[in-house]
Amino acid sequence: MSDTVRDYQVIIVGAGFAGVAAAQRLAKERIRTLLIDRNNYQQFQPLLYQVATAQLAANDVAAPLRSLFRKHPSVRVLTAEVSSIDARDRSVTLPDGTVFRSDVLVISAGAEVNYFGTPGADEFSYPLYSVDDATALASSLVEQLDRADTAAATHGDCEPIDVVVVGGGPTGVETAGAIGETIERVLPHYFHDAVPRRCTVHLVDHGDTVLKPFSEKLQRYTRRSLERLGVVMLMGTGVSEVRADGVTLSDGSTLPAHVVVWAGGLKARSVVASAGLETGRGGRVDVDADLTAPGVPGVYVLGDAANIPDGSGGTLPQLGSVAMQSGKWAGRNIVADLTGGQRRPFGYVDKGFMAMIGRMSAVAEVGPKRIELTGPLAFASWLAVHAALLPQARARIGALASWPRDYLSRSRSQFVVGNRPR
Incomplete structure (x- = not known):
């Protein structure tokens, strides 16, 4: 039997750069947010190779999520795997059948390794x-x-x-x-x-x-x-x-x-495909300029789950800076959605x-x-x-x-x- 929880204004799937940045922006407005990730920490992926070569300890590149949000009771951190996403219903399902539903859904589920079918x-x-x-x-x-x-x-x-x-x-x-x-x-x-x-x-x-x-x-x-x-x-x-x-x-x-x-190479995690959204290059969702999924109200797609337009016909690279900035921007747009404001197209600052x-x-x-x-x-x-x-x-x-x-x-x-x- 599944339990349905309806009292979250925002659900964020994935606690990478984009998901955490969005949650931090929403926390400032005390918006009831559920942040779900299979790990109980945020990892700093650009430095993982330094852990592999012992230049840094694993603890130096992993920040406990509950520690990041301990002063923000409006954000609940849930350590769980998401088995499926229903974008049109703005809901997510866990392996035990539990369903969470929200007014706004953010898909920032990250990526997985792309082996391009290479045997072994x-x-x-x-x-x-x-x-x-x-x-x-x-x-x-x-x-x-x-x-x-x-x-x-x-x-x-x-x-x-x-x-x-x-x-x-x-x-x-x-x-x-x-x-x-x-x-x-x-x-x-x-x-x-x-x-x-x-x-x-x-x-x-x-x-x-x-x-x-x-x-x-x-x-x-x-x-x-x-x-x-x-x-x-x-x-x-x-x-x-x-x-x-x-x-x-x-x-x-x-x-x-x-x-x-x-x-x-990397590709979007397979759970992104379960959301019922049209995907493009790398299994990622081709989002609109304001970071929302085309034709699906109340759904944002960020980070390695998204192909974000660069304003000149291409897409922005899959970089941590893009993910972090898009998370902050999506947070502001979500606040606008929930308070009757106006969303704005993402303005990336190229570093x-x-x-x-x-x-x-x-x-x-x-x-x-x-x-x-x-x-x-x-x-x-x-x-x-x-x-x-x-x-x-x-x-x-x-x-x-x-x-x-x-x-x-x-x-x-x-x-x-x-x-x-x-």
Whole structure:
């Protein structure tokens, strides 16, 4: 038997950047809001690769939702999986049959990894979209290093350790760079010389360059920086199969791998398709300029669940800054809906793109005029922006304490013990 709860003015499905930003705006107006997420924390996805490489602890990128809203009793946090969404009824159903209904429904359910039907990718590769993903990858890397170290101690040498990163976008570049720098700068201080000497990182992408949205100048800088860290670049070839012992490339050749990291793309979570809304590229909903679902009153779609128009015939990129700004904007529009005001088209403030490559090495295109930054200046800008975006003061303090240790010294004790399975 299901229970129907009708006393919420707003239901928000998903507590990512967009969902939390919308809930925080509604909290200021004391609007009765139900925020549902399968996790009881908000995760800062742009820094998950740093958890995987032990530059940050998992707690530094995960903010407890109830802590975020403890001073806002109008927002109720519910930790639950949503099994289906009925957009026209503005209701959601949980696996036990419980139904919640509201005046306004916000779908910000986030994304899931898109393996593009690649055989074995789901089973044998590590995605990087959740804290659990990051800690699982970290544990696998440490396990491989321990095995190699044991072999070096008992036999005098060890088998090669190959890591393959699939995808040349920001996640793939940052992950490959972080692992490459760890091999070059950190491992020699913790493991026998034979171990880091036998480690290789490969970056594979079917495109002809890395960081496709960036300028050619920044792409060239990124490629040179990765190669200096020992990353082997395999551009213009895709991965057609992932196996337990490596990958098969689109040209039929094979590449051995002990660890495969999948950074090849995302798509909207499958629950979005259950909502009864028309979906477009990436399984996302093509929303109107005011962030509402076309033809369905009282429904907003945000973040990785939405294709948001950029005002010139295209759509905005799937960035954390877009999600956060759209959440705040949707919150204001929802307040207008509930108080008889007027909704306004979303006005995105373009802050550009950034990607970290390694110590004192990053690229950035800042602002609508795309001012290009490289090296230490881009590196400092990346640190400042990401520290400011972390959801809690505690997380900012943790990051600001960890980063100087990681980038100015060669110490990274979490890589050795902090992310081991328990």
